Amino acid sequence: METYSKKSMENVGGSLPLAEYEAAIEKTDMFLSDDITPVLLGLFGEVGSIMAATKKYRREEKAYTGYKESVEEEFGDALWYFTAICRRFDLRISDIFEAAFNNNDLKTISANDSENAPISQIITSEKINDLDETFIALGCATAKLLKVNKNTDQNFECLVEFARIYIQSLQAIGLSFAKVARENIKKAVGRFEKPITSTLPDFDAEFREEEQLPRNFEIEITQRDSGQSYLRWNGVFLGSPLTDNIRDPDGYRFHDVFHLAHAAILHWSPTFRALIKHKRKSDPIFDEAQDGGRAIVVEEGLTAWLYSYAKDLDYFEGHNGVSFDVLKIIKKFVNGYEVHECPLNLWEDAILQGYEVFRQVKKYNGGIIIGDRERRTLRYRKIGEQYES
Template identity: 45%
Template sequence: MAEWALACHTFDLKVEDVAYENLAKTANRWPSEQAFLPFFDPSERYPEYEQFPRVFSIDFVERIEGGRTYVVQRLQDVNIGDRLTDNSNEPDDYRFHDVFHLAYVAYLGWSPVLRGLLKLKRKSQPKIDENEDGARATIIEEGIATWIFNHAKRRDHYENVAQGKLDYGLLKQIKSMVEGYEVEACPLWQWEMAILRGFEVFRMLKSNRGGRVTVNMNDHTLTYEELPHPT
């Protein structure tokens, strides 16, 4: 304690300010009570057609055609987006990576990528549409997902990482990448939950070569089930 006070004095810092900042950092990562932030697309501000469905399911269907393996995604039996491959010389099942965007919706209420894919951009608010749902935000999200995937790939896709144990440096870097965007408000524990649960479901998709993933924004859950029949 004396050394801490001496360090504060040396750098002209107030002990109470340093203590407050440390408490705030601890609460951001390990809160005594977890309280999720309100949705970024509340019904009182946006029409229904600009809101994420609070509960929805996406089917991940793996197919082989002409020697190429790819994944198609289906929402209510309708294909959405492009066919996804690993885009890599070494197969690594990145074709299932959109599950991470689903996890961001479930636990953060955020995904410019899925807003674009599902035609849910908030065009009634031009600045929000341009800045929060636009190309730059989409690129940032894809960059985060790819960067985390490469980090996780060397760590068994986080199979043995418990909540509260994910690399703190990783979370801090993500926080800096989203600075200035609405999702910056989300604390580190929400990001960690989204990442770890996203990879848990990713491992299920990988193991079963596809499946159905359900987002529940109200309960903040991401669940997996095998497809009921060939699609």
């Protein structure tokens, strides 16, 4: 895994050895090694998502601007499940794809120097089938996999057939096999493996201290008799007093906690940065593109959307994880901003820590919020109590 991170993760173009892909995602497989049913169902679901996205594209055409990116992700997820199936039969996908290439009319493929994975990316073929015809064939090949049993020869043939049509489907849309695999590694590893602290992004380390988010901070949140909440840092009030701004009070007046969680754990919060006037004005590009009004709206909108979702989950009380679908939506939400570099696992950590503190603030109508960017932690202390590190 470490070899991949240092080598191929930085290689944004070119081929990718399939053996390396297998090794990189193996630790992200959380299913039981002897249970193939959920993996088969997962593959079936991803292929269904590919077909659904294609149907939508055919209906809306240019109006569906995110088609290629969406279907690229679904193909990556399908590859993940396909690899997990092969793993349960002690088969390597490099062998499966090589067998598929040797038994069809594919003409030209890229080659790797790696002896373990000589084939990685399709360049062209003599014939690319009609899109509808190819996807129907992909669905049929997936359905056959649902019937795999202990008959090894039959399993191998079904897997080879799926691999062959999978590649034809990529060609029919015009997707790079290597890019699909590489992006899937980033997604899977970012979701399931705890990140190495030294490899995590620090977006303002190269800026002057007055343009950085504070490395350590204590923010006091209080609620007045009016029901409004106030934010104070180093004795200075920040921003405007907040109410819930909704007919049925739900505690959203304390939502600044989530901006503080973003700052401490993700090292990102254009909202908090603006409140304390620590925008990176020495660099006009950062000042406008990363710290400006649009970035603030993105963070505020994301926070409000997630809050509505969290209300139905008791604000994540008793939860030790966040839905993968929610995390994927978040990544799309922040696309184009520096925080997009943060792995999904770190986003999950920020959400769970933020809501743990929020529940305390909501319970006691205020408190001291303690952020530590070095440790990437957010903690709560009652007003008047001492904090034990």
